[in-house]
Amino acid sequence: MSAITRATGDNSANHHSADRTKLQQDGIGFSTLSVHAGEARQKNADSITDPICCTSTYTFTNTQSIIDFIEQKQPREEYGRYGNPNEKVVEAKLAALDNAEEAIVYSSGMAAIVGLLMAKLSAGDEIVFFDECYHRSREFCYKHLARFGVVTRTVKTGDMQAMEAAINDRTKLLVSESPTNPHLTCVDLEQFVAIGKAHEVETLIDATLATPYNVRPIDYGVDYVWHSATKYLGGHNDLLAGVIAGSKEKLDSVRHLRGILGGINSPHNLYLLERGLKTFELRMQRHNANGQAIAEFLEQHPRVEKVYYPGLKSHPSHEVAKQFMKGFGGLITFNVKDADWRETANIIDACKIPRIGPSLGGVESLIEQPMVMSYFNYKPEDRQKFGIYDNMIRLACGIENTEDLIADLAQALES
Ligand SMILES: *Cc1c(COP(=O)(O)O)cnc(C)c1O
Numbered sequence: 458m459s460a461i462t463r464a465t466g467d468n469s470a471n472h473h474s475a476d477r478t479k480l481q482q483d484g485i486g487f488s489t490l491s492v493h494a495g496e497a498r499q500k501n502a503d504s505i506t507d508p509i510c511c512t513s514t515y516t517f518t519n520t521q522s523i524i525d526f527i528e529q530k531q532p533r534e535e536y537g538r539y540g541n542p543n544e545k546v547v548e549a550k551l552a553a554l555d556n557a558e559e560a561i562v563y564s565s566g567m568a569a570i571v572g573l574l575m576a577k578l579s580a581g582d583e584i585v586f587f588d589e590c591y592h593r594s595r596e597f598c599y600k601h602l603a604r605f606g607v608v609t610r611t612v613k614t615g616d617m618q619a620m621e622a623a624i625n626d627r628t629k630l631l632v633s634e635s636p637t638n639p640h641l642t643c644v645d646l647e648q649f650v651a652i653g654k655a656h657e658v659e660t661l662i663d664a665t666l667a668t669p670y671n672v673r674p675i676d677y678g679v680d681y682v683w684h685s686a687t688k689y690l691g692g693h694n695d696l697l698a699g700v701i702a703g704s705k706e707k708l709d710s711v712r713h714l715r716g717i718l719g720g721i722n723s724p725h726n727l728y729l730l731e732r733g734l735k736t737f738e739l740r741m742q743r744h745n746a747n748g749q750a751i752a753e754f755l756e757q758h759p760r761v762e763k764v765y766y767p768g769l770k771s772h773p774s775h776e777v778a779k780q781f782m783k784g785f786g787g788l789i790t791f792n793v794k795d796a797d798w799r800e801t802a803n804i805i806d807a808c809k810i811p812r813i814g815p816s817l818g819g820v821e822s823l824i825e826q827p828m829v830m831s832y833f834n835y836k837p838e839d840r841q842k843f844g845i846y847d848n849m850i851r852l853a854c855g856i857e858n859t860e861d862l863i864a865d866l867a868q869a870l871e872s
Pocket of ligand 1: 565566567568591634638663665666685686687688697698699
């Protein structure tokens, strides 16, 4: 605990002290990290919380101080699009949680992945994706990166041989979610990294559904970890943000491009994210507990045909999930027995606690039918191809009491 109790006396406007990253090196517990990592011990006005620094630009004392800054003699802020003090704190906290050297925060999860791909790929390059993935990631690669001459190849999720076979000398990046959305397939991170290393191709994991509490892909050698911080990291359904974590060397060009693309958060938003992170471990413990208990309840329910949850022995990824994850999160997908899309919708509409909406990872439970919410305009055969069935429900368990959620689902399934 020495790093926590050590006072630095740093009360300047900019807290670039080594104090920030020290916490993670001292092997301190996860919740202690979420509460304290990245924060200066002594802050402006002796406030315990980080004041929201509402400014678009930062002033210099004189011309020499500009020159000192340019020559990097003096770390400080310059202009709001390149960063702000609230962002520095959140980035250091998120890097500590992911056990990464560096983290870059963006205005949304999508801004983060777009920022990384735009920084890393050029015309003629190729990327390989596992097919179960966030539909907007797929859309960005196939519709937009393609316009810049980048080729995307998709292989079946978890098929490592197919992934390896799709690599050629133009391949720059292997991409996967783990667990995937909405099927909750988990990827063997050691195999994934081994393939990347064998072919000198970088690897990226979208760990939004796992969070750094349940898995830290960097510890297995993954190059880039991506989270939609809109979900569990923010945790309160009140903000959008995204983060890419990795090594400083690999992220320098990414940060530079973000300063040009401009997908940065406002200091207000970053304050909400920092505040949300304070209770991160506590929330994750309840999300994990709710996910497991409700998945078990659904699995034995006569109206449920199939449950996708990596904490269940019946899930094809159960062994991989057990090997790599501390818990299995709050997201559960299930298919209703002998139900068409209307009957499935009726169950959703009968729920009294989960609210109907997209997203996941907040304190409020959310429920939705992927076929309606995300795939309504797809052709039936395309939905089939992506494994989206008419009778499928996605439940994002919040932190409500387990018994209440189970009782509510029971009455909805029986209605
Ligand atoms: C929500 C989500 C994203 C996109 O993040 P935004 O913050 O909504 O831009 C990407 N991947 C996964 C797995 C998600 O759940």
